[in-house]
Amino acid sequence: MNTDSSTRFIFKGADIRGNLVRLTDSYQSAIGNHDYPDDVKLLLGEFLVAAQLLASTIKFEGTLTLQAKANGAIRALMAETTHDGETRGIAQLAEDGTRYDFSALKDGLLAVTIAPTGKQNYQSMVPLTGSNLSECLKHYFDQSEQLGTLFHLAVAGEEAAGMLIQQLPRQLETDEKLREEHWNTTQILSNTLTKEELLQKDNATILKHLFAEEDIQLLGSTPVTFTCSCSQARMAGALASLGSAELEALFSEEENVELTCEFCSTAYTFDAASLTRWLSGDQATH
Numbered sequence: 001m002n003t004d005s006s007t008r009f010i011f012k013g014a015d016i017r018g019n020l021v022r023l024t025d026s027y028q029s030a031i032g033n034h035d036y037p038d039d040v041k042l043l044l045g046e047f048l049v050a051a052q053l054l055a056s057t058i059k060f061e062g063t064l065t066l067q068a069k070a071n072g073a074i075r076a077l078m079a080e081t082t083h084d085g086e087t088r089g090i091a092q093l094a095e096d097g098t099r100y101d102f103s104a105l106k107d108g109l110l111a112v113t114i115a116p117t118g119k120q121n122y123q124s125m126v127p128l129t130g131s132n133l134s135e136c137l138k139h140y141f142d143q144s145e146q147l148g149t150l151f152h153l154a155v156a157g158e159e160a161a162g163m164l165i166q167q168l169p170r171q172l173e174t175d176e177k178l179r180e181e182h183w184n185t186t187q188i189l190s191n192t193l194t195k196e197e198l199l200q201k202d203n204a205t206i207l208k209h210l211f212a213e214e215d216i217q218l219l220g221s222t223p224v225t226f227t228c229s230c231s232q233a234r235m236a237g238a239l240a241s242l243g244s245a246e247l248e249a250l251f252s253e254e255e256n257v258e259l260t261c262e263f264c265s266t267a268y269t270f271d272a273a274s275l276t277r278w279l280s281g282d283q284a285t286h
């Protein structure tokens with residue numbers, strides 16, 4: 001059974017929606033092949049959850065990437081997901097780092113890139129401000145649209161979870177003052193959610209507990225899986241980008257060259273002949 005899911009919900013009779021994400025297997029797979037410090041594992045868990053929550057706010061077919069870049073102990077943190085919940089993520093660290101919590105990303109940039117299949121990518125960026133990723137994402141939405149958006153993220157042990165609450169454009173609530181009051185109350189209530197509750201309680205219980213007065217409907221759930229998009233053909237392409245002189249030198253020293261995918265640790269081996277075959281497209285369909 002797949003325990004990892006992204007589940008939408010709506011407030012009936014109000015212009016408010018939300019999403020709850022819980023990841024166990026996909027989170028464990030993303031960190032499993034790496035020797036990350038504990039703080040980096042926690043942060044990567046938050047990024048993986050946040051990527052799902054962000055994907056739930058837009059309609060797209062393709063890939064959404066949430067990426068932080070900084071010059072501190074953490075160089076880069078990245079989580080990506082397809083529209084149907086295929087996710088992967090990675091951290092790149094400085095070798096001489098001492099602290100690897102959110103402060104290691106200070107003064108960096110947070111970018112959200114959407115790559116719709118067959119269309120042009122679009123990207124938006126905000127400075128990595130605030131004391132955690134939730135605050136930074138709230139800032140991202142405050143800057144880009146008028147609709148209030150809140151993030152709650154929690155990671156502990158083998159689990160990562162998150163909740164998003166978002167205002168919708170005015171539709172059901174026509175009185176602007178009442179609409180804003182309702183949103184303010186919802187924010188206050190949602191901020192009473194503890195990390196323990198988010199991680200331990202099921203979706204229905206969380207919503208009932210937080211918003212006892214509301215009529216909330218849980219909608220569809222998307223399964224989330226750790227899936228890497230690497231392949232022998234892509235690795236051949238990466239090798240080819242070294243240039244022919246470099247490749248010739250490489251194969252004059254070694255009969256086989258092995259490349260390891262940094263996301264999933266799958267190893268791909270090439271000799272000069274097989275690389276040529278891959279690059280000529282003879283094996284591109286495999």
Ligand SMILES: [Zn+2]
Nearest residue numbers: 228230261264
């Ligand atoms: Zn891979």
